[in-house]
Amino acid sequence: MSLHAVILCGGRGERFWPKSRRVQPKQFIALFSRGSLTQETSARIRPLCPPERQLFVAPVEFKAVLRRQLGPDARLAFEPTGRNTAPAIGLAAAYLKREDPDPTMVVLPADHLIEDRPGFLSAVRMGAQLARQGLLITFGIRPDRPDTGYGYIQLGRRIAGKAHVTAYRVAAFKEKPSPARARAYLAAGNYVWNSGMFIWRVDAILAAFQRFTPEFHTQLEEFAATVGTRREKQALARLYRGAPATSIDYAVMEKADNVACVRGTFDWDDVGSWLALVRHVEPDPAGNVARGLLVSKDSSNCVVDSDSGIVAALGVKDLVIVRSGDAVLVADRKQIGRMKQLLADIAGHPAGQQHL
Amino acid sequence: MSLHAVILCGGRGERFWPKSRRVQPKQFIALFSRGSLTQETSARIRPLCPPERQLFVAPVEFKAVLRRQLGPDARLAFEPTGRNTAPAIGLAAAYLKREDPDPTMVVLPADHLIEDRPGFLSAVRMGAQLARQGLLITFGIRPDRPDTGYGYIQLGRRIAGKAHVTAYRVAAFKEKPSPARARAYLAAGNYVWNSGMFIWRVDAILAAFQRFTPEFHTQLEEFAATVGTRREKQALARLYRGAPATSIDYAVMEKADNVACVRGTFDWDDVGSWLALVRHVEPDPAGNVARGLLVSKDSSNCVVDSDSGIVAALGVKDLVIVRSGDAVLVADRKQIGRMKQLLADIAGHPAGQQHL
Numbered sequence: 063m064s065l066h067a068v069i070l071c072g073g074r075g076e077r078f079w080p081k082s083r084r085v086q087p088k089q090f091i092a093l094f095s096r097g098s099l100t101q102e103t104s105a106r107i108r109p110l111c112p113p114e115r116q117l118f119v120a121p122v123e124f125k126a127v128l129r130r131q132l133g134p135d136a137r138l139a140f141e142p143t144g145r146n147t148a149p150a151i152g153l154a155a156a157y158l159k160r161e162d163p164d165p166t167m168v169v170l171p172a173d174h175l176i177e178d179r180p181g182f183l184s185a186v187r188m189g190a191q192l193a194r195q196g197l198l199i200t201f202g203i204r205p206d207r208p209d210t211g212y213g214y215i216q217l218g219r220r221i222a223g224k225a226h227v228t229a230y231r232v233a234a235f236k237e238k239p240s241p242a243r244a245r246a247y248l249a250a251g252n253y254v255w256n257s258g259m260f261i262w263r264v265d266a267i268l269a270a271f272q273r274f275t276p277e278f279h280t281q282l283e284e285f286a287a288t289v290g291t292r293r294e295k296q297a298l299a300r301l302y303r304g305a306p307a308t309s310i311d312y313a314v315m316e317k318a319d320n321v322a323c324v325r326g327t328f329d330w331d332d333v334g335s336w337l338a339l340v341r342h343v344e345p346d347p348a349g350n351v352a353r354g355l356l357v358s359k360d361s362s363n364c365v366v367d368s369d370s371g372i373v374a375a376l377g378v379k380d381l382v383i384v385r386s387g388d389a390v391l392v393a394d395r396k397q398i399g400r401m402k403q404l405l406a407d408i409a410g411h412p413a414g415q416q417h418l
Numbered sequence: 419m420s421l422h423a424v425i426l427c428g429g430r431g432e433r434f435w436p437k438s439r440r441v442q443p444k445q446f447i448a449l450f451s452r453g454s455l456t457q458e459t460s461a462r463i464r465p466l467c468p469p470e471r472q473l474f475v476a477p478v479e480f481k482a483v484l485r486r487q488l489g490p491d492a493r494l495a496f497e498p499t500g501r502n503t504a505p506a507i508g509l510a511a512a513y514l515k516r517e518d519p520d521p522t523m524v525v526l527p528a529d530h531l532i533e534d535r536p537g538f539l540s541a542v543r544m545g546a547q548l549a550r551q552g553l554l555i556t557f558g559i560r561p562d563r564p565d566t567g568y569g570y571i572q573l574g575r576r577i578a579g580k581a582h583v584t585a586y587r588v589a590a591f592k593e594k595p596s597p598a599r600a601r602a603y604l605a606a607g608n609y610v611w612n613s614g615m616f617i618w619r620v621d622a623i624l625a626a627f628q629r630f631t632p633e634f635h636t637q638l639e640e641f642a643a644t645v646g647t648r649r650e651k652q653a654l655a656r657l658y659r660g661a662p663a664t665s666i667d668y669a670v671m672e673k674a675d676n677v678a679c680v681r682g683t684f685d686w687d688d689v690g691s692w693l694a695l696v697r698h699v700e701p702d703p704a705g706n707v708a709r710g711l712l713v714s715k716d717s718s719n720c721v722v723d724s725d726s727g728i729v730a731a732l733g734v735k736d737l738v739i740v741r742s743g744d745a746v747l748v749a750d751r752k753q754i755g756r757m758k759q760l761l762a763d764i765a766g767h768p769a770g771q772q773h774l
Contacts, residue, residue: 388727
């Protein structure tokens with residue numbers, strides 16, 4: 063078997079507006095590092111998957127930015143349109159099956175931040191070993207706070223372990239919890255965050271598609287037969303018209319019985335909103351975190367990101383202030399989860415559309 | 419007698435940062451009109467004082483912006499440095515006395531906003547008549563709210579009146595009041611806002627300088643003797659080194675006994691802070707006023723000024739948000755009076771200085 067990385071680059075990144083825009087969403091900007099999150103994801107898995115075994119899956123609208131960031135030799139698979147993770151993973155599986163007799167694929171969202179590369183790689187290695195047995199492996203993150211923004215996985219029986227990495231059967235997948243339930247999960251100790259990273263043999267995930275989404279699996283086989291022919295592009299369009307716009311968790315993982323979870327100790331941040339800055343930038347004595355020049359007077363607990371010039375804050379608290387290009391965002395910290403609604407209003411404004 | 423307008427352009431305009439900067443303060447920007455406040459002030463008095471009888475007094479650092487805004491023929495008097503209104507008025511008096519046998523001067527701060535030009539001009543006409551008798555005339559504005567940001571004038575005996583314009587002797591000048599006192603002034607009816615506009619015969623104001631600031635008056639006479647000679651520039655520097663950095667109210671008006679007040683009915687706004695926008699821009703249903711593109715979601719009572727691009731507000735209230743060039747200001751409305759302290763912090767920041 064050989065290990066391929068499938069890097070999912072399909073996010074809209076709306077929660078990082080205005081730094082992230084439609085043409086260059088979150089995964090293509092450098093949020094906390096020198097390279098973009100996509101470039102960092104590629105570099106992180108490289109010791110196990112050299113560039114020729116990395117496949118980037120993205121909606122075709124990101125073609126230009128992907129070529130610019132990854133170079134001319136990167137292997138890219140373009141979706142006619144973004145359709146959540148299940149179709150993207152199916153598409154990648156179809157491509158990999160054609161070019162490798164026994165491929166295993168590690169699925170990595172392009173927009174996560176992990177700094178402990180050795181820790182991450184040892185978790186992937188254990189996942190790859192377990193995947194050989196035909197298991198569908200998720201990666202779970204040990205929670206350090208009762209976060210209500212993530213899905214959780216309830217761990218079952220321990221099935222493998224070595225230093226810092228342990229694998230368990232999965233007892234249950236849990237939706238984003240209430241604050242009380244999140245605290246209970248944290249206290250119980252046998253719950254982890256569902257990271258959205260996976261590893262499995264390609265034939266195992268295809269078998270799971272066949273079992274749980276038989277129609278999509280048939281379409282996928284029809285498409286696979288056209289790869290490399292003149293009919294490929296048309297078949298791809300047909301595949302995506304019929305594909306279920308659902309996540310792999312919903313389509314497969316929550317239903318399958320051969321699921322296991324590798325829990326690592328590496329740091330992990332899905333960089334879900336501007337508040338993630340708080341975890342990556344040192345605060346000033348008043349609790350403000352800022353990238354770019356902030357001068358604040360009697361202001362506290364603000365999160366500031368400015369790409370140039372100066373931001374001055376006077377007598378304000380608990381705000382998110384972002385200046386990027388021609389746009390300024392000022393939001394209440396507690397309401398930052400409602401960015402999607404704000405962007406809908408911007409889209410609905412006659413002069414707003416061009417700023418998305 | 420002939421009437422000259424002396425337009426005082428010396429303000430720092432700090433309260434309108436970042437739209438107003440050190441090199442181009444408030445009086446040189448178009449806050450609510452097509453022209454800058456200085457250009458509007460010049461145009462407003464033109465029916466009584468044509469350009470050749472307008473004299474602009476400003477610190478020399480504003481030379482370039484004044485020439486650019488007023489053209490090559492404007493009559494400019496440059497101060498070596500800004501020193502409040504008493505020296506500027508003394509300097510203008512010295513110049514006017516040399517070129518006109520019996521000049522009267524109307525003193526107009528360059529940074530006020532008055533939209534009712536006919537009303538303003540009839541008040542000036544009445545002021546000019548009274549000034550002939552040797553009175554020092556202030557212009558008082560009938561208050562429409564208990565504003566604590568202005569000085570007040572207590573009116574005494576009525577001495578003249580015609581449609582919409584009435585003149586009174588001045589009973590007392592009152593400092594910026596407490597809220598309770600401001601409400602009492604408003605209820606009493608015989609208090610007006612001290613507009614900072616004046617009119618007097620040049621020999622009357624010089625006599626007042628002689629009486630109340632004799633040392634400055636002597637220096638002024640020494641300077642006047644050098645005007646038009648090679649020694650003028652040096653004498654000007656000497657005059658300003660010794661000049662009291664005080665307002666004309668403090669130096670003369672509060673002490674003199676030949677003071678009267680013309681109360682007009684014209685609108686007047688000294689545009690004292692960003693909150694002035696509220697009086698000049700129609701609010702949206704949530705009470706936000708904005709110049710430039712604002713898209714707001716669940717945000718109320720914000721004051722927004724943006725020179726380009728977009729400002730998006732999410733879940734915030736009672737903020738002042740200004741984007742101008744490379745700077746963004748986010749301030750609590752209630753603390754907007756503390757701009758000076760904020761700017762001091764910006765000046766003290768290693769990277770802040772360049773943004774003032």
